[in-house]
Amino acid sequence: MKISYNWLKEYIDLDIPADELAEKIERSSVEVDSVIKPSDGLKKIVVGKIVEMENHPDSDHLHICQVDVGEDEPVQIVCGAPNAQVGKNVITALSGARVADNMKIKKSKMRGIQSNGMLCALDEIGYPKDVVPKEWADGIYFLPEDATLGDDVYKYLGMDDALIDLDVTPNRGDMLSIYGTVHDLAAIYNKPAKFDLDKVSETSDKLTSDQIQSDVNDEIAWTYLNRVVNDVEVKPSPLWMQVRLWNAGIKPVNNIVDITNYSMLKFGQPMHAYDLDKLSGKVSVRYANDGEKITTLDENEVELDSNDLVVADDNGPIAMAGVIGGMDSSITADTKNVLFECAIFDPIKVRKMARKHVIHTEASQRFERGVDPMAVEDVLSSASEMAREIANGSVTNDVLVGSKYEAKKAVIEISVARINHVLGMELSAQEVIDIFERLGFEVKATGDDLVVTIPTRRGDIHIQADLIEEVARIYGYDNLPSTLPTTTMTTGGLNEEQQLIRDSRHILEGLGLTHAISYALTTEEKAKMFMMGESAQTDLSYPMSSDHTTLRMNLVSGLLDDIAYNKARKVDNVALYEQGRVFHKDNEDVVKPDEIEHLAGAMTGSLVDNSWNQPAKNVDFFQIKGIVNEYLETIGLNGEISYVSNASYPEMHPGRTADIFVHGHYVGFVGQVHPKIAKQFKINETYVFDLNLQTIIDLPKKEQSYELVSKYPSIKRDIAMLIDKNIENDSIVKVIEKRGGAYLVDVKLFDLYEGEHVPEDKKSLAYSLTFQNKHDTLVDDDVNNVMDKVQRNLEKEFNVEIR
């Protein structure tokens, strides 16, 4: 709510700059979004009087006006406003003026005629179009007749006021009014709030109940009161009232409607006014019937259902209760008799209705937060009195009571010790009592024990903690001590699983991969790719966008999205990893998926850029395999790591993908993304891996150990062979290891050749075998025997030709 500083000052003595006040409000009550002085940025905009006017010779709508701005000579201004009129005081932007949007006004010629300024409409000096009264929407604005010519216009239009825009939290509905704000400031500054209520003069000799009857469901309207004002003159409200409305962002409509809005701003109590003569039968407050319709004040037709709340007459709804009034019963220029409504509607029901129909109004936001139940009748009477004064109406006798609940003031017992215990302070009982009394709370003290009675305007205070907050904020958080918790010793730290996850990230970063964080919500199609096992999918019931409908069941597709994003920006070398959760369910009936930690990587282009001394090398299967392997080795899994070709992942290259096993446990896969999938993602050749990190976490780890480096020399022997193309390295190595005897310590492939001089179905492989006896010097004969055995077995098993 935009609070007018000038308005506040009517009820409390404040003599500090608006910025300072805003800072204080922010530190003590609610957030302040902005402090604005509407005249800021405007310059040389003065009161002028059109003293002469003639038509422009070359235009059918421009006028040449002579405008008296209090100088010796009038200023000539060409003006196109249809309502320009001799004798009116108008907003005159002189040459050199600054108007809205920082526009500068200069002397110029308009169709050949000299124009030395501009006559302005309200929106041209900065008022948003939606607060400009309808009668001024299409023309220049007329200032009061007694305005002094040549004066700045700001004070006449309330533009010299400071407007403090409060961002009110859901608990502080009281701050959505001048009344509540004044009371809070009174407590903060320890000054009295001078707030008097108007007493109503029931000038009519009629009884309210003779003119209207009501039938109220008090489940909907806890309090529902009406008054009638007869014989009103509907016209624009006085300028001072219009100023207060438009400075608060509310468009002035007519005096009756303006009174309801003015009352709402002043007291925080929403009101509504109906044209009594347009109602038939009695007024009822009830649930809507399914399919019932209402055309609201903003000319929208709304279809209602039985959860909606309406005020109705015998013909149907005349308002969506607590949210917005209906068009048909609204106040018009012809209205003679007014029915004012002042009520408390159920906050939750109002909130649901406003939310469902997406109609959030000044009224609904106040009802949702709660209004002061004890002020309802006073506000109704005050508004009726205003209608008597500014619309010349006569107020009928008595308030028509449809429902009324007697609000109970909250009574809270609390000790000063408790307050000090929670805040970590040493306030005296008197200091605490002072704060409560400044807030308008009644306190009965028995030594340290206080019984505090809360006024109904502070409906947010129910429990001790609420009172403690009041003490803290009024005493000031700046004055709170700064300490650290003193408890018995706790150790803290990461557990093994958290440490492993952190280590995993560091290892992959060390190997050249950059940490990516992608979206866990993706499309159904991408969620289901690169699956490492069967799983049902988990969908959002109301997704926000078609790109994010389903929880991912793999990390790879998100990384491919990242690579695509990079490629679209001409970045072709990408090496990313991601650590995060995938969401798996055994079947459709499970509602809450298992969240499994995964670790995945994706690489395309080259890991290291091309440079003057080293050409770039594009990533291939063996490079990413090397990275995965190094990761698995470094993380210290206990057991052999093996890779088994798997052609069955639909999204992976069938000939270039391997499952990864650690000690026989499947932990993930590594390989090239299927070219069709790469094309679909619009990316280049890409290699990926995805590991079930939970499995890795659960697998046993090696104890860190070391073996003495042998002082005896080792012997190296090479063996080269011609072998069928389809026989895998792993099976050859297995035979070598099996037959290599106790002293074989290493088998290393050092050459692979296919092509010229090798038959088409064959390949040439060469291995280097290292033998070592840790306790003695090996002799050639030992090694020769073993090499013979290896050779014989290779020949037997694979029909190799040793070369």
Place this chain on the structure above:
Amino acid sequence: MSLKDDLTKLRDDGIAQINQATDVNEITKEIKVNLLGKKGPITQALRGIKDLPVEKRPEVGSYANEIRDEIQNALDAKLKELEDKALEEQLVAEKIDVTLPSTPVAKGHPHVIQSIIDEICDMFMGMGYEVKSGPEVEEDKYNFEMMNLPKDHPARDMQDTFYITKEILMRTQTSPMQARTLEKHDFSKGPLKMISPGVVYRRDTDDPTHSHQFHQVEGIVIDKNITMGDLKGTLEYLLHQLFGNKYDIRLRPSYFPFTEPSVEADVTCFKCDGKGCDVCKHSGWIEVLGAGMVHPNVLKMAGVDADVYGGFAFGLGPDRFAMLKYGVEDIRDFYLNDVRFLSQFN
């Protein structure tokens, strides 16, 4: 000429020849072989000793050995001189332009949000907090109800939620970890000091300041004598560590259903040092986190005696921290993973 004179001449000529040599090969392959080889004059001379009278043999023999050593020394000295010279030439020839670019090395980078989370966790672990992570797919019960947000609570409107079913949702905050840990904690074994980082989700349209996925770090301390002053001190410590000691911190009242009193903490705007600018909406302050004293309802619902135990909780957004700290203008940059963006952080 006596054999001795021959030897003397041999030495003088040999040393002269050595001194003139300019090449290592010349010395090792020619001069050395010529002078000291098996067929060389010294060897010959030594063989000639047997023809001398017996009494002369020792003198001449030792003279010959002396001369052989002299020649050998001259050879060694010359050889060393030539080798030194050759090395010097080699070093000169090997000079490189050390300003040429280095050979590129593969290097990965941590994600900036992860770095901030790690930094926060490390800080709190040092103060004895344990780290816990909770489910991203959460029950309405923990995400809202046990956080004092019953079904019709207006504050639910502040957090648009992705529901999976009526009761299952993507967590909108890390706060449910307060309820989950409170429910399990055995206070007879000591206080609860916990920090919980993680991913959260909101039903928002992605734009420069909103992301449907972002991160939070939740913290909670519950014991018998935890005060709001402790909260203030803890937040000041955290924020000074993260943003630097020169910045002021202010607490101001706010509202969260799960804390009472509730506060928000602001830090002096780093862009304008508090003078007011576009970043801080001309207030000089930047909001960085929400906190408060845990609401007694939250304690009670988790089965904790709110008359005996109490404490504080806070929640902060690493995404926002990263945006503020590094001036990142679009939150989506954290999740689109342009490597040119990611690799700026170490």
